[in-house]
Each structure stands twice: as structure tokens, then as C-alpha cells.
Amino acid sequence: MTTTTPLKLNNVSVGYQGTPVLENVDLSLKQGEIASLLGPSGCGKSSLLRAIAGFEPVMQGSISINHHQVAAKGFSLPPEQRKTGMVFQDFALFPHLNVRDNIGFGLSKASRKEKKNRTDQLLDLIGLKSIQSNYPHQLSGGQQQRVALARAMAPRPDILLLDEPFSSMDTDMRTQLAHEVGDMLRQDGMTAILVTHDQHEAYAMADHIGVIGEGRLHQWGKPYDLYHRPADRFVADFIGEGVFIPGELIRTDQIQTELGMVKGKVSSAIKSIGRVELLLRPDDIIHDDNSKLKAEIIAKDFRGPVYIYTLRLQSQQKILCLVQSHHDHKVGENLGIRLDAEHLAVFPRM
Amino acid sequence: MILALLLALPVIVVSAHVFLPADDIWQHLTETVLADYISQSLWLSLGVAVGTLVLGVSAAWLTSMCQFPGRGVFEWALLLPMAMPAYIIAYTYTGLLDFAGPVQTLLREWMGWGYGDYWFPPIRSLGGAIVMLTLVLYPYVYLLSRAAFLNQSLCVLDVSRTLGNTPSQTFFRVALPLARPAIIAGLSLALMETLADYGTVSYFGISTFTTGIFRTWFGMGSAAAAAQLAALLMVFVLVLIVMEKLSRRQAQYHHTSRHHQQLKRFQLSTSKAWLAFAFCLTVLLASFVIPAAQLLQWTLLVADSVIDDAFMTLVYNSLKLASLTALLALFLALLLSYGKRLFGGALVRFAVRLASMGYAIPGAVIAVGVMIPFAWLDNSIDSWSRTNLDFSTGLLLSGTLVAVIFAYLVRFLAVAIQTVESGLGQVRLSMDEAARSLGHSPLAVLRKIHMPMLRGSLLTALLLVFVDVLKELPATLILRPFNFNTLAVKTFELASDERLAEAAPTALAIVATGLLPVIILSIAITRSRQLDSDKA
Numbered sequence: 001m002t003t004t005t006p007l008k009l010n011n012v013s014v015g016y017q018g019t020p021v022l023e024n025v026d027l028s029l030k031q032g033e034i035a036s037l038l039g040p041s042g043c044g045k046s047s048l049l050r051a052i053a054g055f056e057p058v059m060q061g062s063i064s065i066n067h068h069q070v071a072a073k074g075f076s077l078p079p080e081q082r083k084t085g086m087v088f089q090d091f092a093l094f095p096h097l098n099v100r101d102n103i104g105f106g107l108s109k110a111s112r113k114e115k116k117n118r119t120d121q122l123l124d125l126i127g128l129k130s131i132q133s134n135y136p137h138q139l140s141g142g143q144q145q146r147v148a149l150a151r152a153m154a155p156r157p158d159i160l161l162l163d164e165p166f167s168s169m170d171t172d173m174r175t176q177l178a179h180e181v182g183d184m185l186r187q188d189g190m191t192a193i194l195v196t197h198d199q200h201e202a203y204a205m206a207d208h209i210g211v212i213g214e215g216r217l218h219q220w221g222k223p224y225d226l227y228h229r230p231a232d233r234f235v236a237d238f239i240g241e242g243v244f245i246p247g248e249l250i251r252t253d254q255i256q257t258e259l260g261m262v263k264g265k266v267s268s269a270i271k272s273i274g275r276v277e278l279l280l281r282p283d284d285i286i287h288d289d290n291s292k293l294k295a296e297i298i299a300k301d302f303r304g305p306v307y308i309y310t311l312r313l314q315s316q317q318k319i320l321c322l323v324q325s326h327h328d329h330k331v332g333e334n335l336g337i338r339l340d341a342e343h344l345a346v347f348p349r350m
Numbered sequence: 351m352i353l354a355l356l357l358a359l360p361v362i363v364v365s366a367h368v369f370l371p372a373d374d375i376w377q378h379l380t381e382t383v384l385a386d387y388i389s390q391s392l393w394l395s396l397g398v399a400v401g402t403l404v405l406g407v408s409a410a411w412l413t414s415m416c417q418f419p420g421r422g423v424f425e426w427a428l429l430l431p432m433a434m435p436a437y438i439i440a441y442t443y444t445g446l447l448d449f450a451g452p453v454q455t456l457l458r459e460w461m462g463w464g465y466g467d468y469w470f471p472p473i474r475s476l477g478g479a480i481v482m483l484t485l486v487l488y489p490y491v492y493l494l495s496r497a498a499f500l501n502q503s504l505c506v507l508d509v510s511r512t513l514g515n516t517p518s519q520t521f522f523r524v525a526l527p528l529a530r531p532a533i534i535a536g537l538s539l540a541l542m543e544t545l546a547d548y549g550t551v552s553y554f555g556i557s558t559f560t561t562g563i564f565r566t567w568f569g570m571g572s573a574a575a576a577a578q579l580a581a582l583l584m585v586f587v588l589v590l591i592v593m594e595k596l597s598r599r600q601a602q603y604h605h606t607s608r609h610h611q612q613l614k615r616f617q618l619s620t621s622k623a624w625l626a627f628a629f630c631l632t633v634l635l636a637s638f639v640i641p642a643a644q645l646l647q648w649t650l651l652v653a654d655s656v657i658d659d660a661f662m663t664l665v666y667n668s669l670k671l672a673s674l675t676a677l678l679a680l681f682l683a684l685l686l687s688y689g690k691r692l693f694g695g696a697l698v699r700f701a702v703r704l705a706s707m708g709y710a711i712p713g714a715v716i717a718v719g720v721m722i723p724f725a726w727l728d729n730s731i732d733s734w735s736r737t738n739l740d741f742s743t744g745l746l747l748s749g750t751l752v753a754v755i756f757a758y759l760v761r762f763l764a765v766a767i768q769t770v771e772s773g774l775g776q777v778r779l780s781m782d783e784a785a786r787s788l789g790h791s792p793l794a795v796l797r798k799i800h801m802p803m804l805r806g807s808l809l810t811a812l813l814l815v816f817v818d819v820l821k822e823l824p825a826t827l828i829l830r831p832f833n834f835n836t837l838a839v840k841t842f843e844l845a846s847d848e849r850l851a852e853a854a855p856t857a858l859a860i861v862a863t864g865l866l867p868v869i870i871l872s873i874a875i876t877r878s879r880q881l882d883s884d885k886a
Contacts, residue, residue, distance in 0.1 A: 053783070053787055054786075054787070055783055055786075078786070078791070079783070079786040079787050080786050080787070080788075080789045080790050080791055081789075082787070083789075084787055085787060085788070086783065086784065086787040088780040088783065088784060089780070090778060090780055092778060092780035092781040092783070092784040093781075094781060094784075094785075094799060094803075095776070095803065096802045096803050105785070105788055105798075106788030106789055106790075108789075108790075109789070148784075151784070151788070152784075152787070152788070154788075155788060155789060157787075161787075
């Protein structure tokens with residue numbers, strides 16, 4: 001079998017009551033790929049997901065699932081005919097059915113034996129076989145979530161859609177759960193899209209991430225690229241921590257900044273020599289006691305293995321610096337620093 | 351929309367009559383009895399308000415926040431009086447406490463008194479009516495304020511204690527103000543019932559709006575004047591509706607805390623605990639046990655002579671009316687609720703609101719509002735067919751069961767709508783979507799998700815309407831076809847004729863059926879508490 005494309009979005013726009021909230025989205029997923037749509041709340045990422053599932057129409061463009069067009073302007077295949085699975089924010093487990101029957105709900109067309117096998121397989125996968133006859137209200141939040149996941153996976157949909165599935169969980173559990181869910185999906189060979197506003201969830205689960213905001217898809221790429229090679233200021237701002245410092249582009253690979261000359265490959269978007277802004281991640285600034293360059297510590301944020309120090313340069317410009325946490329300096333001290341930027345994310349100065 | 355308008359017709363008709371030219375009967379009314387109607391209705395409402403507040407709130411506080419012997423039983427048993435229609439408790443107590451009743455007879459025997467030697471509170475008085483209505487209506491206040499106390503975050507009460515308030519200060523300064531919206535909502539419901547009551551006030555010979563409407567209708571034969579009285583009564587009710595709506599809206603803001611821990615009830619000292627026990631026991635005895643026991647005794651006394659074919663006809667009539675109305679109400683409620691869920695426009699929502707208005711409107715008012723347009727329609731049809739077809743159709747609608755059932759629907763559809771809607775609310779939209787994305791067509795979703803999840807609410811809706819219809823008195827009295835009797839009507843007629851014992855079997859039948867929804871209610875309450883603790 002040649003490579004299939006379980007999902008393809010072609011110039012899709014979605015919106016409410018005639019007003020588009022998200023426009024011109026192009027993306028496609030390969031078999032077994034797990035992607036994430038990441039963006040602030042209200043950016044339209046959930047609408048896009050619901051359009052893929054068939055609960056909302058597209059205003060423009062077309063959606064294909066497994067090479068069959070399921071939605072276009074003025075056309076929408078009913079959700080039950082699309083072969084998508086969906087995990088909802090509130091899980092939407094059926095309260096009148098037990099765990100086993102919830103999972104088997106979408107297998108009504110399968111033979112009895114197939115249904116039993118698939119349900120058993122999923123119960124094993126989510127590790128809830130021992131409580132298969134419990135009812136949803138008897139389950140913890142995490143268990144409910146696994147059941148919702150298994151229920152959506154049961155009919156082997158062409159694509160699985162997850163709409164903020166971790167938002168009702170404790171914050172410290174989300175990343176771990178996202179990892180677990182990602183592993184389960186991969187074990188079952190599922191192609192999936194996760195919608196979330198939490199980048200850590202997205203990193204934990206997805207191979208590819210699409211950053212959405214201000215009504216469009218800004219960048220589609222691997223987490224590493226989003227962090228180190230953001231396509232625009234929105235992505236640079238939204239992903240990870242960092243500050244923009246002013247600089248002067250003097251050659252195509254050299255920028256003069258307050259921290260000295262920075263060399264590296266500048267993204268092709270910047271053509272002209274002149275005033276720019278350079279994105280500095282906390283790990284671009286390295287603590288070096290021998291450095292002549294000093295900056296005053298004005299705040300520190302303990303993260304366990306590392307500190308993130310907020311430093312003030314002479315020009316009052318603030319920067320972030322990531323330091324091993326055994327280097328414990330006081331607020332008000334001067335810290336010797338050195339610039340070590342491997343990737344240059346440069347934007348025109350505003 | 352048309353359906354909703356149709357159901358709002360009685361209210362509209364009655365309101366419209368305010369603007370019709372008043373005939374001299376109205377003139378006569380204002381000069382003679384109107385002031386009486388107003389003042390008596392107001393005094394009655396005031397008395398019942400005070401009574402239900404005292405009984406309802408204190409019983410609610412005791413059973414929800416304090417620990418004393420028998421608390422668990424009282425918790426649900428205090429709801430039992432809801433099964434007792436006011437006119438039934440009224441005539442039962444009359445039988446007990448009148449001059450010839452067992453209580454006064456016993457007193458006379460013990461004390462050697464004769465007639466006129468002593469003073470005994472007259473039961474057939476405004477005060478008596480207040481007590482009777484209070485005894486059966488306090489559960490509304492009890493139910494809602496108890497829910498409010500239970501929902502109050504314990505933290506708030508604890509904070510009050512740490513700030514130096516004693517438990518009783520905490521009650522008055524924190525718990526009571528927090529529960530106020532719920533208490534007012536319960537009170538409004540109790541007062542709506544008070545204003546709607548006809549049986550009790552008529553039996554006790556008190557001139558209120560409802561008795562006035564009956565007298566004007568039957569005695570003076572003036573539909574217009576009766577409608578105008580009804581309209582005036584509706585103004586009072588409207589005030590209550592607004593009061594209830596406002597306080598409910600506030601209540602939403604008040605109960606913000608979602609996780610309430612297991613309540614730690616105040617451990618009362620031994621003497622206080624027995625005091626609480628005695629209080630709850632007295633309320634329960636007076637409001638339910640004693641009258642029910644008396645009814646039972648009377649029933650046993652007359653069972654042989656009363657329970658005959660005629661009695662079975664009554665039962666059959668009542669069951670027929672009640673089940674027919676309940677089924678119709680359920681059907682309409684489903685129609686309206688699904689209309690609202692699927693199309694959800696402002697128009698549909700307004701239509702549902704309009705259709706639910708009837709519940710607050712007294713039965714007598716609805717009856718008048720149904721009678722007038724139906725009679726007009728009948729007369730028009732009749733005269734049309736007489737001129738064109740040369741034969742008289744007679745009364746097609748008014749004076750038939752159609753009118754009675756229509757009036758019931760107007761009055762009780764709200765009950766069905768509310769129950770169905772709350773059931774439908776449990777089926778979250780995402781569940782529909784989950785089922786759709788799992789390959790089920792809308793019809794299959796209805797069958798596999800909605801029906802099993804709604805079954806309980808649908809049955810409850812049926813049952814609630816059924817029991818309400820069974821108890822209904824004033825509208826039935828006005829609208830029933832000639833010589834058509836129901837259990838409620840027969841009970842009332844027999845009691846009015848002072849054949850108290852003979853009225854007991856029918857009354858007992860009504861109370862017994864009325865117990866069903868009360869039991870369901872208390873089971874539902876206990877279960878929801880269990881669910882909470884399961885999750886915790």
C-alpha cells in the first residue's frame with residue numbers, strides 16, 4: 001500500500017455566523033502521525049477540529065479524510081459517516097452505560113466476536129480491565145479520560161480528534177497523561193490531532209505542531225523548529241520563554257547587539273540590512289564568571305534543576321538566563337554572562 | 351409557538367377582561383366585598399408566610415446542620431405533608447377539633463364542662479386556615495432552604511466561627527443570609543399555592559379571591575366580573591413570580607462552591623437534641639400523621655358502605671382524566687423541549703416560557719380563562735351550524751372533558767416541561783456528538799442515548815402531572831361536565847355537606863397517590879447526596 005494521507009486540509013476557513021475566525025489553513029497528516037494544534041483560547045482551533053469531525057461547516061476550502069472529500073463549501077458529510085473519532089473536553093461518557101459498553105458503543109456494526117476482541121484489547125491498553133463494569137460516575141477523572149479515549153479509538157477511525165482532553169486534569173498530571181495517551185495512540189497505530197493551549201501537552205504528545213493565532217496557522221513544524229526557528233513573532237512569543245533585544249543587522253550573518261556581535265544564519269525572511277530584533281531564549285545566555293559582561297539579577301525563578309534569572313543590562317533591557325541551580329546567586333548581585341546563540345531568530349524591529 | 355399561544359390563551363383572556371367595560375356587578379363588588387377579598391387574601395398570605403418560614407427554615411436547619419435522634423428519618427418524613435391537599439387536612443382537623451369532635455368531647459368529659467363553659471380556638475377561621483395551609487405548604491420552604499444549607503460551603507461557616515461567632519450567631523449572620531434567595535423562592539411557591547387554594551378557604555367560609563371568583567361565577571353568573579377578579583388575583587401572583595425569579599437568579603451567584611466536604615453536623619447537647627426531636631416530631635405529627643390516621647380511621651369506619659360501584663366510577667374517572675392529561679402533557683413537553691434544544695431560537699424559548707406560565711396561575715383563574723373563550727367558540731359554532739346546517743351542535747368544548755383537560759394542561763404543563771428539560775440537560779451536547787462521531791445517525795442517538803437517559807425523567811414527569819391532576823379542585827369544579835365527579839370533587843362535596851367520614855376514603859386515595867412523587871423526590875435527594883460522596 002502506498003502512503004496514505006488520512007487527513008488533508010485544503011485552504012480551509014471556519015467561523016461563526018458568517019465571520020471567519022480561522023482562515024486559509026493547509027495541512028496534511030501521514031498515517032500514524034500525531035499532530036497538535038496549539039494556540040491561545042478563542043483562536044478557532046476547536047472550530048477547526050469540529051469542522052474536521054463534521055459538527056461545523058467549512059466556510060471555504062475542503063477537507064479530505066483518507067482521500068475522500070468530507071467537507072467543502074456548502075457540503076458536509078454527516079459526522080457518523082466520516083470515520084473520525086473524537087475525545088471531548090468533558091469526555092461525554094454515556095452515564096447509563098458501564099465502561100465496557102461505553103467502549104463498545106461505536107462497534108455496533110461489528111460482529112459479536114470482533115466487538116469483544118477489540119473491547120478487550122482496548123481495556124488492556126488503557127489498563128482498566130478490572131473495572132470494566134463500573135459506571136462513569138464511579139471513575140476518577142484520569143480513568144474517565146482513558147475510557148473516552150478507548151471509546152473513540154474502538155472503531156479504528158481514520159483519524160482521532162482530541163479536543164483539549166486534559167483541561168479538566170490537575171496541572172501537574174497533564175504532561176504525564178499526554179505522554180501516556182501519545183504512547184497508547186502509537187501502540188494502536190492511530191493518526192491523531194490534539195487541540196490544546198498548553199504547549200507542554202503538545203510537546204509531550206505530538207510529532208508535529210501547528211501554531212494557530214490571530215486567525216491563521218502561523219507555523220507547522222516539529223517542536224524543535226518552533227522553539228528555535230519560529231516563523232514569526234507570534235510563534236516566538238507563544239512558544240517557550242524569551243525576550244527580544246534590539247540589534248543592527250550589519251551583514252547577512254552578523255548582528256550587532258548590546259551583548260556583542262552575534263554570528264549565525266539569519267532566516268531568509270529578513271532581506272535588508274538594518275534595525276532588527278533578536279529573540280534570545282534563556283538557554284542562549286550562559287553564565288560565565290570570567291566574562292567581562294555583567295548584568296544585575298533582578299528576579300530569580302527556581303525550577304528544580306535550573307534557575308531562570310531575570311537580568312537587567314545597562315540599557316535597562318531585561319534578559320533571561322538559564323543557570324544550573326547549584327549556582328545560587330542573590331537578587332541584586334551582578335552575574336557574569338556570555339551570549340551563545342546557535343540559532344538566530346531575527347525579526348524586523350517594530 | 352401556536353401551541354404556546356394556545357396554552358397562554360386563558361391568561362390572555364383573563365387579562366383582557368380588565369379592559370372590558372365593567373358592568374354593575376363589578377360596581378357592586380367594589381362597593382361591598384372587594385375590600386374583604388383583598389384584606390382576607392393578604393392576611394392569609396401573611397400568616398402562611400410567617401408560618402411556613404418558621405416551620406420550614408427551622409426544620410431545614412435542624413435536619414441539615416444538627417445531629418439529633420431521628421434526624422435521618424425526619425429528613426425525608428418532613429416532606430410527607432406535600433402529599434396532603436390543603437382542603438383535606440382542613441376538613442380532617444375540623445372533624446377532630448369541632449365542638450362534636452373527639453378532642454373537645456374528651457375535654458368536656460375530663461373537665462365536666464358543658465357547652466359555652468370554655469373557650470376553644472375556632473378551627474373554622476382565618477387563623478385556622480392559616481394553620482392548615484402552613485402545615486401542608488411549609489415543605490416548599492423546607493425543601494429549598496435545606497438544599498441551600500447543604501450547598502453552602504462549609505468553609506464559609508467555619509470562617510464565621512474562627513471570627514468569633516457562636517453557632518447560633520453563625521446561623522443568623524451567615525447561613526441565613528446566604529440561604530435567603532432559596533428561602534424566598536420556597537416562600538413564593540408556598541404563597542402561590544395559598545392564593546390558588548379554594549377548598550380550604552371555601553370550607554372555612556373565608557372570603558378570598560378564589561371564593562369570590564366562584565361566588566361571582568356561580569352566584570351572580572357574571573363571567574366578566576369573575577374574570578376581572580381573576581385578573582386582580584393574577585396581579586398578586588405575578589408579584590410572586592417575579593419575586594421567585596429574582597431570588598432564583600441570585601441563588602445562582604450564591605452557590606459557587608462546588609466541592610462541599612462531608613458536613614460535620616453540630617452535635618447538640620442532650621436536652622437540646624431532644625428539643626429538636628420534639629419539634630420535628632410535633633410538626634410531622636400535626637401535618638401528616640394525625641390527619642392521615644384520622645382519615646384511615648374514618649375510612650375503616652365507612653369502608654363497607656362507601657366503597658361501591660359509584661366509588662369505583664370516581665376512581666375510574668379520576669384515573670382516566672389524570673393519565674390522559676399526563677400523557678398529553680408529556681407529549682407536549684417533549685415537543686417543546688426538543689424544539690428548544692434543536693432550534694433554540696429566542697422565539698422558541700419564549701414560547702416555552704409562555705407555556706410554562708400556567709403553573710403559577712390559580713386553577714380558578716385558569717378555569718375562568720378557559721370557560722370564556724370555549725363558551726364563545728361553542729356558541730359561534732352552534733349558531734353557525736344552526737343557520738347554515740339547520741341543526742344544533744350543542745356544547746362541543748365547554749362542559750366537556752376537553753375543557754377540563756385543556757385547563758389541566760395549561761396549569762400543569764410546566765411541571766412536565768421542567769422535568770423533561772432537566773432530564774434533557776443531563777444529555778450534554780457533546781454526548782450527542784460523541785455518539786455521532788462513533789457512527790450513529792441522529793435517530794440512533796435518540797434511541798440509544800436519549801431514551802435510556804431520559805426514561806427516569808419522563809416517568810417522573812408523567813407521575814407529577816398525574817398526581818397534580820388528581821388533587822386539582824377549583825378548575826375541575828368550574829369546568830367539569832354536568833354530573834361528572836372526580837375523587838377530589840367528591841371529597842370536597844361530601845366534606846362541604848359535613849359528611850366527613852364518608853369523604854375519608856376518597857381523600858385517603860388522593861393522599862396515598864400523592865405520596866408517590868414525594869417518595870420519588872426523597873429518593874432522588876438521597877441518591878444525589880450519595881453520588882456526591884461517591885465522587886469525593
